[in-house]
Amino acid sequence: MTKLYRKVILVLLSLGLLTGCWDGKTIEHMLYVSGLGIGYENEELVVYARFIELENVGKQEGGGGPSEDKPIWIAKGTGKTFDIATDDLYYTSQLPISWAHLGEIVITTEALKQDGIINEVMDVLNRYSETRSEVILHATKEELPLVAQGRPILGTSTWYSKVNNPYPVFRQFSLVRPITSRQYLIDQEEPGKVLDIPMLSLDKSKWQRGEEPHPTVEFGGSAFVYKGKFKGSLPVEEERGIRWMQEESQRVPLYLFNSKKDYASIVFTSPSVDITPEIKGEEVTVSVDVKVKGSIIENPFYQDEKTLEKDAEEEIKKQIKDTYKYALEKNIDVYQFAYHVYKKHPEKFKELGIEDKDWLKPETFENLNVQVSIVSSGKLKINK
Known part of the structure; x- marks a missing residue:
């Protein structure tokens, strides 16, 4: 009985060691940023962060309704620098924010005109451990809240949209090649190399869901940057x-x-x-x-x-x-x-x-x- 008693005690003690991390967090206890809009207003950087709804990322198999019925959650932060503007989001966040799933950045031409801002953004992304090096870069002439109204079609998640993943559409219909944060950091060091950043605009006339117009993001030309300085832009037809x-x-x-x-x-x-x-x-x-x-x-x-x-x-x-x-x-x-x-x-x-x-x-x-x-x-x- 003594040997059996000892074995039971050892088993119970070993089970206690397998209880997991005391400070572990489940995925629903985090907020996940999928996209950032960066603008410039009143001599400050303005950041709009778009968040992923996790139930919209996987394939929907009945129940819950299509993802276009669900609102897009966007938070706004402001600050003198890009880091201060993103930190401003923490003041109102109800849960910890994860940046590991950041897939795309849209920066306004007004922000690009401020010398050095895009290099400041790239510096933060390159230093911060959570962000990936394959973040897709876009520019826009439109107001960022308007661009954020662009919705994917047929109930797909924003995570699989043309904005987050432009490569499948580019392979079928090639306009201006997509550019990532990694490619930007490489090319900006090359003498004489002008960077071509695809631009986005919002179209409200080409798609509809039932009888209602369905706003979608479309390719709207290119913005050109050299050594962090905005050189100008060209529309699609030019x-x-x-x-x-x-x-x-x-x-x-x-x-x-x-x-x-x-x-x-x-x-x-x-x-x-x-x-x-x-x-x-x-x-x-x-x-x-x-x-x-x-x-x-x-x-x-x-x-x-x-x-x-x-x-x-x-x-x-x-x-x-x-x-x-x-x-x-x-x-x-x-x-x-x-x-x-x-x-x-x-x-x-x-x-x-x-x-x-x-x-x-x-x-x-x-x-x-x-x-x-x-x-x-x-x-x-x-x-x-």
Whole structure:
């Protein structure tokens, strides 16, 4: 009996050691930030934090109603610096706040115009142990509370929205490549490299839920930043040339209109881009070669392959040149020609002081060659 008694005592003592952490917290006892909006008002930073409702993250299987019926919870903080503004959220928070699930940041152009603010934000994100390095960056011209009204569709969580995860839509319809906080920190150190931050706007006309308008966030152009300074922005219609100049583009549609009865649609994938700067004395010129392969999506007037290739080449050239012209009016190095000068002629880059002056001219972009190859006509022959 004595041995049995001792074994029982040992078992009871060992169970006492397995009771877990005394200060452990269950997931429902935390608040999880999924997105941040950063603005600038009355000489202070304003931060809007959007929180995840955990029941909306997983797949909904009956009960509770669709997530669009649930309100979006947003808290506002203000302060002289980004850290003070985020700490301001703690004064009214009812539970501890977790930053480990921060997925995206939207910063207003008004905030970007304040020199150094975006670098201040990146510094905090890079230092703080909870935040990840793959936070998606966006800019906007709209008021942040309005952007926050944009809702995902079909009951999906904001966690899986285009704002938090833009890559699936970018692979299907490539406009401006997404940028993360990690990529920003890397690229801002490169001489001559202008950062292109996708912009968001709010659309209230294209989607509806039942008979009610359903506001959604849409791509609204780009904001350009160099060394933490805002260089300007371009709307969507003025920056279509960027799609052909970024090798990350995976699927780019092109619509051809030669006359009222003569048109076609072609989808191109993964452009190959070669940028070659040349220096003669103090004059710098840049030549660009672009190669793309495409598949015909629409050809109702049975244009032949050579005609379509020629028309596509001319239209792509026009889009690339037009974007350069619009950007040049705002002194934006939209195709990062200065960075290519630095990579291929670093000594001349410093000698000519290219980093510190507006050196781009219309004639700087000297030569542009576009080569189009149609590799597929879909399920039909090209003339059928």
